Each structure stands twice: as C-alpha cells, then as structure tokens.
Amino acid sequence: MGIVGGGLAGLATAVGLTREGHNVEIFEQAPALGEVGAGINISTQATKALIGLGLGDELAKIGNVVTGQTMKSMYSGEQITETRFSGDPSSGGRFSAPYYVFHRADLLGLLADAAGSNRINLGHRLASLSEHDDHVTLNFENGSQRKFDIVIGADGIRSRVRQELYGVDEATFTGQMVWRALLNGNDFPKDILGPHGFTGWVGRGRHMMVYHLRGSDLINIVTQNDSDSWVEEGWSVPGDAEDMRATFPDVEPVLQQLLARVTSCTKYGLFGRNPSKDWGRGRIQIIGDAAHPMLPNAGQGAAQAFEDAYVLTKWLDVGRDNPQSALSSFREVRIPRAQAIQRQSLLNSKVLHAGDWEKRQAAFKEREKKGDTNLGLGWILDYEPEEEWSQVRTYPLSVEEPAA
Numbered sequence: 001m002g003i004v005g006g007g008l009a010g011l012a013t014a015v016g017l018t019r020e021g022h023n024v025e026i027f028e029q030a031p032a033l034g035e036v037g038a039g040i041n042i043s044t045q046a047t048k049a050l051i052g053l054g055l056g057d058e059l060a061k062i063g064n065v066v067t068g069q070t071m072k073s074m075y076s077g078e079q080i081t082e083t084r085f086s087g088d089p090s091s092g093g094r095f096s097a098p099y100y101v102f103h104r105a106d107l108l109g110l111l112a113d114a115a116g117s118n119r120i121n122l123g124h125r126l127a128s129l130s131e132h133d134d135h136v137t138l139n140f141e142n143g144s145q146r147k148f149d150i151v152i153g154a155d156g157i158r159s160r161v162r163q164e165l166y167g168v169d170e171a172t173f174t175g176q177m178v179w180r181a182l183l184n185g186n187d188f189p190k191d192i193l194g195p196h197g198f199t200g201w202v203g204r205g206r207h208m209m210v211y212h213l214r215g216s217d218l219i220n221i222v223t224q225n226d227s228d229s230w231v232e233e234g235w236s237v238p239g240d241a242e243d244m245r246a247t248f249p250d251v252e253p254v255l256q257q258l259l260a261r262v263t264s265c266t267k268y269g270l271f272g273r274n275p276s277k278d279w280g281r282g283r284i285q286i287i288g289d290a291a292h293p294m295l296p297n298a299g300q301g302a303a304q305a306f307e308d309a310y311v312l313t314k315w316l317d318v319g320r321d322n323p324q325s326a327l328s329s330f331r332e333v334r335i336p337r338a339q340a341i342q343r344q345s346l347l348n349s350k351v352l353h354a355g356d357w358e359k360r361q362a363a364f365k366e367r368e369k370k371g372d373t374n375l376g377l378g379w380i381l382d383y384e385p386e387e388e389w390s391q392v393r394t395y396p397l398s399v400e401e402p403a404a
Helices: 008-019 044-052 056-062 104-115 160-166 241-246 253-260 301-318 323-352 357-369
Strands: 002-004 025-027 039-042 064-066 068-073 079-084 099-103 126-131 136-140 145-148 151-153 172-184 198-203 206-213 218-226 266-272 284-286
Touching: 002 008, 002 136, 008 025, 008 104, 008 301, 025 145, 039 044, 039 104, 039 206, 039 218, 039 301, 044 056, 044 099, 044 301, 056 099, 056 104, 064 206, 079 357, 099 104, 099 206, 099 218, 126 160, 151 160, 160 284, 172 241, 218 253, 241 253, 284 323, 301 323, 323 357
Parallel strands: 002 025, 002 151, 068 198, 151 284
Antiparallel strands: 039 099, 064 099, 068 079, 126 136, 136 145, 172 218, 172 266, 198 206, 206 218
16 A cells, blocks of 8 residues: 655555555655644544554653643633543543543654554655556656655645546635744743643734643644734744734733743644545545645644544455545544534634634634633544544534534
8 A cells, every 4th residue: 555645644554554564665855854843733532543553652652641721811811611631541422541641752653663664665756546446556747757656645734636526626725823932931920820731812803732742852833823814824924023023012021921921933824625525536545634734723624634544444454355435434433523524614614713702702612611611622522533534424414512
C-alpha cells in the first residue's frame, strides 16, 4: 500500500497497517519530516484509537495528561466553566482514557519511529496518478513512479490526491485567523494556568487556549480571532509579537503577563471546505484534512485523523480479500461522523465568538448541567473506536443536541 503524506494522519495509518502485517510505503514531499514548535491536544476517544494502534506506552512517555480544562472571561478572569477528565479506565465512557497534549514534533517523531524510517520516502511530491483495474500508479515530480494495490491520500487540506480525483477545489478562507507562540514555562509560576495546566479564555470575537507542554517546561499559546484580512494558510508564517498583543486588548492580568513575554510568534488563516462525500473511489482513499478539514473549535483536527487511521486499519484488516469493498465500508462508517464533527466545529466557532456575552456564558453552563462539556463535545468523546469502528450511525443536521 502507498500512503501519500508523511504527517500525523499518514504516519498513524502506516503504524496501524504495518502492525497488521501490510506492506506499506510512505511518500512525503518535504526533504525532512518535521513540525514547527507548537502544541496539539488529543481528546480521549482519539487516545483510545492510538492505544488501539499499539501506541499506548509510547504516548505516556511524551504527553502531558490533562486532568481538566478551565474556561474564563478574557477581560475579568472570571471562571465560566470547568470540564474535568480523569483518564481512569475504571470510570468508563469519555473519561476512561487520558486526554493528552503533546509538542507536535514529539508526537510526529513517535509516529515516524513506530512506522519505521525505512518505509518513509522523502522528497517525493506527487505529480499525478492513474487508476487501473488492479493497481494505482503514482508519478512523482522527481521522476520516480510506483504502483500499489491501494493508495491512501493523507496529504492535507491542499491534497494533490484529492485534486487528481476530483479536480481543483480550493479551500476557502473562513474569516478567522490563528496566532501561535511558545513560552518558557520556567518564567512563570507553576500554577499560572490553574489546577489542570490548561486554561481557555473567551472574549468578543476571539478566544485563546493556553497549556503546558513537556511537563511544565513550555507554555503553548494558540489563539483564534475573527478577521476581515486574509492570512496565508500554513504553520510557519512569521508573525509580529506586537501585532499579536494588539489583537487582544484590555485583557485580564494573567493574560497580560503571558502575552508580555511573547517575543516570536507565527500566524495563519483558517481555511475550510464544505463537507463532502468525495473521500475516494475504487482503490484510492483520502483521510484526515484531505477528506474532512474542520475548524479547530472542537479540538478534533488531529483526533479525527487518528480515528480515520484506526478505523481504516480495521477495515483493511478484515477486508484483505476485497480491499475496494473495505474502503467503501470505511467511507460509509466514517463520513457521517466526520461531517457531524465538522458541523459541530463550525457551530462552536459561533458560540465561542458570540457578541452576546451573557448568552454565551449561559450556553456553556447549560451544557454542563446536562452532563456535557462546555462546547457540546460529549457525544464526540463518548465514541469507543474498538467497539464502534464498523457501526454506521446517523447524526442530525444540527448537532446542538446530539443523537441519542
């Protein structure tokens, strides 16, 4: 099998498939694997997917376990809600696996090691592909050509595999942008981010998530704000620290303290694509952002890629005699869930940035009274990959109230 894309989705899928005995090669266009310095959070159900791929012990060595998340007012510092995670297997449901945060480079390195460096082909940018009855041919810009019985496109929101299948379908700017920065954790009190080391602040048309990485060595800041200005999509567009601070005026003292220490930052625009069932055909399957890009307002971008990796591994394992049928079954199972989460992420962007401050606080609190998380993510976190990977479910058009 050939996997186009050596990011989190492609590498996780390679790990799963190789551990089930499949012969896998990965093709990455960059000359080296790498992620810029930034944090990534992996919710509990995605942790279960990674554990199901055999990575539980490795994850525990490099991740911070998040015991909960506090949400506060950006202006007063008033606590609005608190969501608790236990990571206790005996607790059941959404809290029976750790909620992790990682440095992206650490997580990518873990996946690359587990996949095997001998399977990773760097400097391979896909030029074109051709479909045949019994194989798919990949043609790369460096002149090489390879043939595989199955091809998996894990090459991101601007996927070349997707373009080859469906033509040019440019992602569109969503009207929101992100700032990212890393700080030295030793420059701050250990409890600056509260009892869980993970605090979110919400304001008018903007919010910010801040959490520790690598123990308390680093503090990761990721923000999001409404913007009329187009901002280039990409992880490493250089930003200006003064511009970042100016985007968050009149904030409470803790945020002032954090933002004052920012000396370098990156920025990028959030791009998206309407939910689509164009996830592949025949012997070709696309996954992750290539199939279902979503706003980060449910924290599910990487998490859904890991769910893809687990479910795809299971289907290709049980469907060895008919991989095309297995891919069709994968799509039947995964598309409804991923599209519902895309819709939830869009809904949360409106809730987080609502102009009616009192209404937003009331919405957060009402969800928690019902036993949900403040952002309505309970139905996402309750997913059990090892039990539900083959189950087809339907979801309402609006996921304000999740399906029973």
